Amino acid sequence: MVLFRRTLLHADRSLAKLVLGSLLALMAPSAGACAADSDDSEDGRTQRPNVLLIVVDDQSPLDFRFYNPRSVLEAPTLERLAAEGMVIDAAHHLGSYAGAVCTPSRHMIMSGRSLWHLPNAVKKWPGRGPDASADAVADLPEQTLAAVFNRAGYQTVRTCKAGNSYRAANRQFQIRHDATKRGPTDATGSPWHAEQVLDYFHQRGKTPEAERPPFLVYLGFSHPHDTRDGQPDLLAKYGAQNHTDRETLPPADPRQPPLPVDYLPAHPFPHGHPRLRDEVRVSGVWERRDERTIRNEIGRQLACAELIDRQVGRVLQRLDSLGEADRTYIIYTSDHGIAIGRHGLQGKQNLYEHTWRVPMLAKGPGISAGSRAKGNVYLADLLATICDLTGVPTPETNQGSSFAGVLRGRQQAIRDVLYGAYCGGTKPGMRCVKRGDWKLIQYDVLDGKVRQTQLFDLSRNPNELLIQHHVDSVVALTGNKPEPNQVNLADDPQYARKLAEMKALLLEEMKRRKDPFRLWDQPVRP
Ligand SMILES: [Ca+2]
Numbered sequence: 001m002v003l004f005r006r007t008l009l010h011a012d013r014s015l016a017k018l019v020l021g022s023l024l025a026l027m028a029p030s031a032g033a034c035a036a037d038s039d040d041s042e043d044g045r046t047q048r049p050n051v052l053l054i055v056v057d058d059q060s061p062l063d064f065r066f067y068n069p070r071s072v073l074e075a076p077t078l079e080r081l082a083a084e085g086m087v088i089d090a091a092h093h094l095g096s097y098a099g100a101v102c103t104p105s106r107h108m109i110m111s112g113r114s115l116w117h118l119p120n121a122v123k124k125w126p127g128r129g130p131d132a133s134a135d136a137v138a139d140l141p142e143q144t145l146a147a148v149f150n151r152a153g154y155q156t157v158r159t160c161k162a163g164n165s166y167r168a169a170n171r172q173f174q175i176r177h178d179a180t181k182r183g184p185t186d187a188t189g190s191p192w193h194a195e196q197v198l199d200y201f202h203q204r205g206k207t208p209e210a211e212r213p214p215f216l217v218y219l220g221f222s223h224p225h226d227t228r229d230g231q232p233d234l235l236a237k238y239g240a241q242n243h244t245d246r247e248t249l250p251p252a253d254p255r256q257p258p259l260p261v262d263y264l265p266a267h268p269f270p271h272g273h274p275r276l277r278d279e280v281r282v283s284g285v286w287e288r289r290d291e292r293t294i295r296n297e298i299g300r301q302l303a304c305a306e307l308i309d310r311q312v313g314r315v316l317q318r319l320d321s322l323g324e325a326d327r328t329y330i331i332y333t334s335d336h337g338i339a340i341g342r343h344g345l346q347g348k349q350n351l352y353e354h355t356w357r358v359p360m361l362a363k364g365p366g367i368s369a370g371s372r373a374k375g376n377v378y379l380a381d382l383l384a385t386i387c388d389l390t391g392v393p394t395p396e397t398n399q400g401s402s403f404a405g406v407l408r409g410r411q412q413a414i415r416d417v418l419y420g421a422y423c424g425g426t427k428p429g430m431r432c433v434k435r436g437d438w439k440l441i442q443y444d445v446l447d448g449k450v451r452q453t454q455l456f457d458l459s460r461n462p463n464e465l466l467i468q469h470h471v472d473s474v475v476a477l478t479g480n481k482p483e484p485n486q487v488n489l490a491d492d493p494q495y496a497r498k499l500a501e502m503k504a505l506l507l508e509e510m511k512r513r514k515d516p517f518r519l520w521d522q523p524v525r526p
Pocket of ligand 1: 102
């Protein structure tokens with residue numbers, strides 16, 4: 001019980017929950033369903049697997065070489081994790097009804113609820129989306145990740161940024177050290193988050209292995225979200241500076257990452273969210289999209305990303321020395337992607353692949369090393385998946401689908417159609433739908449002043465390049481000469497049928513997901 005006494009001293013709150021959880025673990029170790037991938041220990045007790053869920057803030061999958069061979073990010077720990085586990089290619093967030101995309105994204109991770117069924121969405125558009133009375137789940141925080149695992153006898157531990165999150169769900173963790181850490185030092189940046197987990201593992205190590213209850217650790221980082229204040233050695237490696245002077249450009253440096261292939265000096269039409277913070281007020285970028293600013297900012301992003309990689313490395317090493325690595329599921333993801341110069345955008349409020357997709361890695365019992373699958377998953381599927389992997393009952397309020405079958409190599413994907421929304425600026429905003437290689441994005445913003453349709457064949461145009469990417473001055477900057485067919489195909493008569501098919505599919509998904517809005521070319525809501 002030494003561990004538990006120590007833990008109590010360190011716990012932020014919920015002491016009663018901790019004691020209950022610990023007692024459950026000691027008295028009824030098989031509470032909940034039996035784990036599919038569990039071991040029988042010497043005393044005949046079933047040991048359920050641990051979960052280490054790592055969630056970073058604002059990271060595009062395209063930062064990693066296992067998604068984008070052109071990236072210059074060195075991430076040896078995560079590259080090893082990818083080699084020892086599975087890489088999911090098509091992982092997405094469902095979207096946002098607010099400029100702070102983090103908030104609904106993190107609500108979906110914690111609750112498994114779909115976008116328009118989140119408490120804030122139901123409250124915001126009463127009578128337009130899901131039926132509020134039927135959809136309201138009064139005790140939803142009690143059905144979220146930590147609460148569910150508390151009841152199953154797990155020790156639940158969390159560190160993450162403090163804001164733009166699901167506070168009522170975060171409070172369910174037995175041990176919690178939340179603070180926003182985006183500074184350039186160990187005490188003010190990503191190492192601080194790692195330290196919280198290392199402390200927990202240190203305490204855990206004082207209890208004999210056979211007596212340790214399983215853990216669910218949520219290791220969140222506040223970076224690489226801006227302000228991207230990197231540490232000096234990593235900034236130097238990526239040729240970047242923590243640029244703070246609005247009046248000058250950061251210095252050019254050949255070590256800076258190259259511009260991405262989908263870079264544009266400006267988005268071809270207004271994105272529909274005037275004065276959006278991420279597009280105009282990010283320190284170091286502001287409204288600039290010139291080569292020096294963007295390359296410096298990507299350098300800062302990669303410096304922060306590599307620092308996170310090092311911290312994950314420290315945590316995994318300690319997990320190894322605890323002797324528990326083999327019975328731990330490790331999942332790595334981000335709350336959404338980010339543009340940083342791609343398509344002339346800076347923020348996370350768009351539905352291009354670089355931003356709508358998230359990185360998703362998983363390693364653990366039953367997951368083959370070096371495996372890869374499309375997946376077609378959402379962050380909202382994580383709760384069901386983690387429950388499935390550990391044999392913990394999924395709460396009835398969950399709306400996500402487990403992708404444990406994908407992780408175990410039994411299927412390639414869990415759904416055919418993917419839907420995304422951005423509705424944080426002018427309404428109805430942006431919507432997208434993807435099936436197979438085809439993707440449709442529609443924009444209906446600024447009171448009807450912007451009505452745009454984009455159709456992409458991702459098999460031939462994976463970076464969703466536009467005609468603007470073909471302009472000589474852009475090609476000179478990116479070094480990428482697009483193929484003639486790497487354009488928006490929406491106005492090409494050859495694809496009229498495909499366009500109609502994708503539009504019908506989008507409407508179908510909007511109805512199915514209880515989207516409270518309709519676009520200009522869709523039938524009015526009944
Ligand atoms: Ca975020």
